[in-house]
Amino acid sequence: MIVETPKIEFRDIELCFTAEDGAKVQVLDSVNLNVREGEFVCIVGPSGCGKSTLLNIACGFLKPSRGQVLIDEVPVDQPNRRRVFIFQDNSVFPWLTVSQNIGFGLADQSPQEKDEIIRRYVEMIGLTGFEHAYPRELSGGMKQRVEIARALASGPDVLFMDEPLGALDWLTRLKMRADLVEIWRQEKKTILFVTHDVEESVQLADRVVVLSDRPAQIRAVVDVDLPRPRNLDDPEYLRIRDEIFELMGLDHHGIEAAKV
Amino acid sequence: MHGRKILLGLIGIGIFLLVWHLVTLGNGRTDVPGPWLTLTGLIELATGGLLWRYIIASVFRVMWGFTLAVVVGVPVGLAIGWSRWFRELVNPLVQGLRPISPIAWLPIAVLVFGGVTWWEPSDLSAIFLIFLASIFPIITAATSAVEGIDVKYLRVATNFEVSGFTVLFQVILPAAMPQILTGLRLALGIAWVVLVAAEMLGVQSGLGFQINDSRNNLRYDLVVAAMVVISIIGMFLDGVMARIENTALSRRGTAKR
Numbered sequence: 001m002i003v004e005t006p007k008i009e010f011r012d013i014e015l016c017f018t019a020e021d022g023a024k025v026q027v028l029d030s031v032n033l034n035v036r037e038g039e040f041v042c043i044v045g046p047s048g049c050g051k052s053t054l055l056n057i058a059c060g061f062l063k064p065s066r067g068q069v070l071i072d073e074v075p076v077d078q079p080n081r082r083r084v085f086i087f088q089d090n091s092v093f094p095w096l097t098v099s100q101n102i103g104f105g106l107a108d109q110s111p112q113e114k115d116e117i118i119r120r121y122v123e124m125i126g127l128t129g130f131e132h133a134y135p136r137e138l139s140g141g142m143k144q145r146v147e148i149a150r151a152l153a154s155g156p157d158v159l160f161m162d163e164p165l166g167a168l169d170w171l172t173r174l175k176m177r178a179d180l181v182e183i184w185r186q187e188k189k190t191i192l193f194v195t196h197d198v199e200e201s202v203q204l205a206d207r208v209v210v211l212s213d214r215p216a217q218i219r220a221v222v223d224v225d226l227p228r229p230r231n232l233d234d235p236e237y238l239r240i241r242d243e244i245f246e247l248m249g250l251d252h253h254g255i256e257a258a259k260v
Numbered sequence: 261m262h263g264r265k266i267l268l269g270l271i272g273i274g275i276f277l278l279v280w281h282l283v284t285l286g287n288g289r290t291d292v293p294g295p296w297l298t299l300t301g302l303i304e305l306a307t308g309g310l311l312w313r314y315i316i317a318s319v320f321r322v323m324w325g326f327t328l329a330v331v332v333g334v335p336v337g338l339a340i341g342w343s344r345w346f347r348e349l350v351n352p353l354v355q356g357l358r359p360i361s362p363i364a365w366l367p368i369a370v371l372v373f374g375g376v377t378w379w380e381p382s383d384l385s386a387i388f389l390i391f392l393a394s395i396f397p398i399i400t401a402a403t404s405a406v407e408g409i410d411v412k413y414l415r416v417a418t419n420f421e422v423s424g425f426t427v428l429f430q431v432i433l434p435a436a437m438p439q440i441l442t443g444l445r446l447a448l449g450i451a452w453v454v455l456v457a458a459e460m461l462g463v464q465s466g467l468g469f470q471i472n473d474s475r476n477n478l479r480y481d482l483v484v485a486a487m488v489v490i491s492i493i494g495m496f497l498d499g500v501m502a503r504i505e506n507t508a509l510s511r512r513g514t515a516k517r
Contacts, residue, residue, distance in 0.1 A: 091415070096434075105420035
């Protein structure tokens, strides 16, 4: 039997901080998780439970109080461009054009290579013709695409996405989910995706990690073994969705409420 | 809407002129002059030829002092905002110097620059005072601009392993620019206000000198006429700064207009 080494490995992650009144607050409690190469994993949990914190630790923006995260068997120490973080409240630079934003992480390439990469990703996110536009001229969905393109352009193998679609309107969000799955298939990245939207997680992920309330522990890991693009009326899809709702402590009443 | 704004502004000024006219009724040149005497004084100044030289001298001093303050103040402010040890090193000094009115430096400035032979010494002391007046608002603006940069932009730079001058010119400066520009506009306003005081001692030209000189000749109509000129040029300079501010910011969609 071949034992596959995980792409990302969370080893016993714990995070505490001291609040202003001196009280110790524990955010994460012994989180253990392995993510395979090329896998799309969603992390869901109640708001404020520490989902984003976990992602920040994985990317190297935060240090855990205990335990470590390994990527390709190397402990994460600092952020680097092999693994890029995508923010919920768009972090595209307002003072740079679409092209300049996408090329931001491309320091090592020759100008020709850089132009070629930028052109490719502008095309991929469907913003041809907007290369020289500034972000203020773009819609929220377009801006988030630019952010994703900027992340992909530097050629990472892991993407950390912190509720990247959270600020978009419902219709744009639906479209972006489909696009995101398409991009993931083409680019074969490992994606760790935080969301509070259970439906979203089931539509996107290979596996859904359900976190508990603070201090967050992994309550369950649910496999979503459904072909893509996913049929949202498929009884199996609905069953998995309701299973996650129940894991999150929502009774049937809650499920009905959450569906609205 | 725009027409109403202009009309109301004119009415406001009109009321002021009327009140001014009434309270100074019958005054001559050696007393507080009315609007009419001021206007004739203005014409006298404008046709006398000296006014233009004085305007150029004043604007020249302000521009030098202000430019020096920008060149020194912006980097110092950025560094205070960026580096903790630099803040701890420099900030107490800056806060200690800040409450001293630039005018208080006048005797020292005259003393220090009085012996200068390679340039007009009085120009140097005036420029020095303008520099002092404008550098502190600039430092303060640049410091708080850096401190106010959204941490997510800095994280993006860290994430893409971008550092050094690239971060400075592609992230920090553009992110801090709106607030820095506001600070510059404020600083230029203060510089212009301080100029007149700086020109009241030791100089032989400029609008401040004009006021002092006219007073010594008991020509109060010319004093007020020079005040009007100061007002107009001050508004013009502020307008130029506002224009620069707006052009620089409009592409970001943050123009104040």
